[in-house]
Amino acid sequence: MDRINPLDIPLNPVTKTWVCAIGALAAMTSMNWVSIVKLVFSPARVFSEPWRLITSFCYFGDLQVLLIQNIVVIAQTNDPLEAMYLYKIEYMPHAWVQFLDKDSKAKLREEIEARKTYDFAHFMARIAVSIVATVVCLSRWVDVSREFLLLGPVLEKVILYILCRNTPSEYISFMGISIMAKYLPFLTHFIEFLFSKEFQKFSLTFHQGMFRAMGEFLTSGLVKQSLIVLTISHFWWYIQFFYLEYVDVGFSTSTQEEWSKAYTAIRKNRSVWLDLPNFYRYLITPPWYYFVTRRLLKRQEIIERLIREGNFEAPEEEENRSREGPSEPTEAVEQNVFEAINPIEGSSGISRAENEVLE
Known part of the structure; x- marks a missing residue:
């Protein structure tokens, strides 16, 4: 009888690596090999303890049922996005590809196809960097450290948002119920609020007045986290999967040509040093x-x-x-x-x- 390899699971490479890292850290903390305090994210210790930049994205809790649920959600969201993810030659800065002929562009597409795994790893890495940078910058004025001790669930929500925006009409299973993808990101935030302590505070203050309850709700840590997550998610989706896909590409389909013509006047009036489309291309293009x-x-x-x-x-x-x-x-x-x-x-x-x- 053949032995079962625990790493031989039907997941794409980046998702499989992330899932294995989550399981490994959960096992280490459950056996008291590593302290949880050493794994969580702390803006004040980013440079003195740099390993937190990795462990905070790979720790979802100890070995328990909730951890299995998180791994299943990652497999249902991150793996499909990795399978369909393909960086396109149209996303590259014009200065890199404008002098390539037809044969060279064909070979470049072959290079892109061969590097799909590395491109998706770069995609997740820049999202992770943006999460860290946002939390570090906001922590100078607003106390958001408690809401971002674990950055892995935040990255999971960003990936879920991007997947749902790319496939809005498809149905995704959530807690045993099939839900249309375009509603799922907001539904997850709402359900998280219902099972949080913030909802209990909101219920108690609601009897003292509706305006006071709304004030408590809007200033709660969970609302701050949701706003930051949705902003980061929409930023990356808008740049790569909408703007560079439909607005700034003036060929392939008539729709793209119409979008390009609509933005021609705006692009002519912009400053030379503020070339946002080209900046977006450099921002999302892997350096290799x-x-x-x-x-x-x-x-x-x-x-x-x-x-x-x-x-x-x-x-x-x-x-x-x-x-x-x-x-x-x-x-x-x-x-x-x-x-x-x-x-x-x-x-x-x-x-x-x-x-x-x-x-």
Whole structure:
């Protein structure tokens, strides 16, 4: 009988890593190996105890039924978003891709497809950084540390909001009930309020006056947390999945063209130093694509130089010739490519030519 591997669960890599980290920290705290005080987030100890930046996102409580429920919710929200997540070449800064030809963009799309896991990890990382930065900044004026001791549930709510905004008409199972996705983020905040101590305070003060009860409600810690979570969630959804997807992309569909035309006048009147669309692109683009686009651009320049010298065929011509059938001079042409690249690149050898041109 084969042994069951506890890590062999049907989840995508980033979600699986997060779930395993949650389970590991829960086991460590349940066995008193680690103190909970050392895991929670504290704005005053961000730089002196940097491990809290990771543990506060991976600790959801000790081993109990509530922890299992949180893991199930993460599997139902984070995993589908990771499965459908795909960074697009249209999201990249124009300065990185504007000089790439059709063949280079096709190879760039292949690079993006191969890096889906890393792109989603970067997506979650920048959301986590924005949560930390928001809490640290607000803690200078407003006491929000109690509401953000555990940042993992906050990240979970942000992911849930983005998933529901991307699939508003689908139904998601919540507590055994199928609910339309567009209502689920607000429903979770409302249910959390019903089972919190804030609701008990609201009920007690309601008998003393409606206005006093509303004041207690609006200044409660749970309302502060909900407003911050919804603001961060909508910010990231709006930038990547609405603005750059439908507003700032002037091709692909007529709808995008209409949105682009509608914003043309506004974009012409903006200041040169305040290029928000381009700023959004730099904000959401993983940094490794800068080096990928530079490598593809260098490869493209080498091929164009060889074509001008007559030592290489354009990708379109090479594809047409391959459809007609192989010809005898193929090996001779490849040999001419290597001989032509060597004087251009110096004494780098054939292997470098193969890596930069024929990959």
